[in-house]
Amino acid sequence: MSLVADIASLRQGRRRKRRMGLAALAAALMAGIALTLAVGQSVTPPLTVMATLLGVDTGGDAFTIRVLRLPRAVISALAGACFGMGGVTFQTLLRNPLASPDIIGISSGASAAAVFCIVMLHLSGTIVSVVAVAAGLGVALLIYLLAWKGGAAGARLILVGIGISAMLQSFTAYLLTQAPSWSLQQALRWMTGSVNGAELGQALPLLLALGIFGSVLLALRRDLETLAMGDDMAAGLGVPIGLVRIGVVVAAVGLVAFATAAAGPVAFVAFLSGPVAARLLRRNGSLLMPAALTGAVLVVTADFAGQVLLPARYPVGIVTGVLGAPFLVLLIARDNRSGGSL
């Protein structure tokens, strides 16, 4: 067999494995959504769930499923996908898993801006999302400028980001104390992320964000991966570096900010999805889609666990935080030894 044929069959084999990996993730997501729809305080039989989704009036079950469970599942899946794809984009671009938007303060920026709009300016709806996106971009720019010293180096950028993130989180906490009527539920949403009280109306902006920013990222995925090999190499391979970098950052910040405006800064989802997806797919091809699916699975199952499996009911951000924190420690410990990336 010739080398060309070997190469072609090698590639086909890897493509098949990738499709299988993606299909498995999609199946896990479907299973998570189905569980969220069927199980809560009470268990609804699958047929009743189907009937309700198809528009049959099933009385009390219709309320439980359409108003309580469906928005929860949909917002969780969409926000998780946004976080996952936005996160892995940053991690790839900056060649460091610690450079995810929830660690370097982009989520906290979007979150602080959203809280400011809601608490201080009494705004709601799309305008909040727009301000959150603007704040996310502003924070990204600020970190970049502060970390700039004849070129933005990865480690400095991350440390500056962690500092900014801490400041923004205390600002959010301060804002929440200024709102006497604020309930603990809502406070938790903006501190760690939650899909309690999610409404289907929130799905449309998320869907649009995922559609627009997601397509931009998918279109630039090869350029993004080439950029991860260094600017010199990327330029040598014909990547218009400046343009691609701006496009990718704006799209990734957009995804994270829209998701944050809908579900709050759900802890560590942007950070976890990429590395988890990379291990699941054994680094086979672009990580954007796998990370989006992983993020969705993560938020849907973590929310399900927080609502049903654990003894008390916890918002999703607490559950993902508990999952993410040990991983963060592990990653820092490992990186200090070997300086590895994703």
Add this chain to the structure above:
Amino acid sequence: MTDIALKLDRLSVGYGDFPVLDGLDLSLPRGRITAIVGANACGKSTLLRAMSRLLKPRSGRVLLDGVEIHAMAPRKLARRIGLLPQSPVAPEGITVFDLVSRGRHPHQGMFGRWRREDDAAVAEALRLTGTGPLAERLVEDLSGGQRQRVWIAMALAQQTDILLLDEPTTFLDINHQIEVLDLLTDLNRERGTTIVMVLHDLNLAARYADLLVAMAHGRIHAAGLPRTVLVERMLVEVFGLDARIVADPVTAKPMMVPVGRHGADPARAAIHPMENAS
């Protein structure tokens, strides 16, 4: 088609206020091997980066077949000129075959599907560099010499007629240095690839290059056949080094031997170390 592949026309390049290249004129012959030598910080790497459009000239031009490279679309230029930077970074967990496939980037459209000819180009690059048996290995598990061959394979998969390499032999053992330079010579002879490389080792540069370029302080000090460039006066002027030139016993090309402060010390040279020990 002229026999000049790349032409630098009064090229000046700088970082910030600091000029690195100062009005360079140079013609690089098509289908030949050019080696650029010079002391540290003389602008060798900057020259290579300017030739691959990484740096925008302050003034002057870089011409590829008479067309200014800054006027060309990035992808189109990347189908003509390949660049292997000094210490390229391989993404963690990438296989040899995936890395080499990335050389096909400029040949693919935004949503371009992988075609038969892409597989053929990758296979050819693996074959030429002898990295076929490594295809499924992880790049990080390879030895330095193997890794460098893989990077060259990636540049070959790009299928450019001009290849720029920034110190392709750094950090390699001498046997691997020879292996890499022999491989580049094979490419030049078999495919007519124009090769322009920055080299640290003057003797290897003189041995493998058709055209030797010596740079000093952002200017071309001398450019020509190795025997006209690698001369004692150049070594003094460019490197501040006192050395003798002898003929390489294998190729008869010029070879330099540094004098150094202790070079001709008859008292020590006469004593055989083993005799001394007994």
